[in-house]
Amino acid sequence: MIDVSGLRKVYRDRGREVVAVDGVDLRVRDGEIFGVLGRSGAGKSTLLRCVNLLERPTEGTVTVAGRELTALGEGELRLARRGIGMVHQHFALMSSRTVAGNVAFPLEIMKVGRAERARRVAELLELVGLADKAKAHPGQLSGGQKQRVGIARALAGRPAVLLSDEATSALDPATTQSILALLKSLNRELGLTILLITHEMNVVKSICDSAAIMKDGRIQESGAIPDLLARPGSRLTDELFPLPPAEPGAVTITFAGQAGEPVISQVVRKFDVDVNILGGALEEVAGVAAGRLRVHLTGGGRDAALAHLSERGLLVEEAR
Structure with missing residues (x-):
């Protein structure tokens, strides 16, 4: 579902080059939950933003659902991004809008009609367990509820792929487990492919089918978790x-x-x-x-x- 090949991202800062992602190859199978694990500064979030081309790679290719995004122009890319949902670490909700208004926003951008929009928003809020919070504003919600709104909004366009950037790092342990259970449920019920970035080993242990460890912009090892556990000298096993x-x-x-x-x-x-x-x-x-x-x-x-x-x-x- 996601095929990243030879990915490199270089930033220029005050006349010097900073290599954030350095020659990454990554394969995420259709319908799996894939976790990229690493410490702060490893290049994980940059990698994720390159997958939906919020950051355009310096080198390499990104293919999602058989379509090479790095070969698309801006107009085609905007349409292709509808198949890729994004969940942010700090929720990124609009405080002036209600919960329903936040979830409806991408549907408005897609010019979905009002009646269909209302039906889809109600469906999504039911899916994430917030049907009774449609008229509330983000300031009235807990952190876990805000993240559920973010997940509902990311699913508005019926994406095949969901990208999660440290979606649980701002939450307490109990709320983290509830969000992870929701993601696992969505993966099963919708056949959703999920690529998540995390520095928490508990996230990988709880829901991931496959994982990669990233350090200094490079993938140190990658594969299905049972295969990594059976690999001599596995870094993931040492971490687990x-x-x-x-x-x-x-x-x-x-x-x-x-x-x-x-x-x-x-x-x-x-x-x-x-x-x-x-x-x-x-x-x-x-x-x-x-x-x-x-x-x-x-x-x-x-x-x-x-x-x-x-x-x-x-x-x-x-x-x-």
């Missing part, structure tokens, strides 16, 4: 399940979906080894129980036990 530095001889076991299986007790009995647990973590990620366990294994059957764990589909990494 932080453990202290491994001592020589320690073994780190990463698992996804095998959390209910007694694999450690099985290798103890089968291979006559002793297991000393040094640390571990377990979370639900991408809908499955996943985690890491760091252990010391001793005994004559150590190598056979590690081979057995690998054969069971667990990622086994030995510290040297």
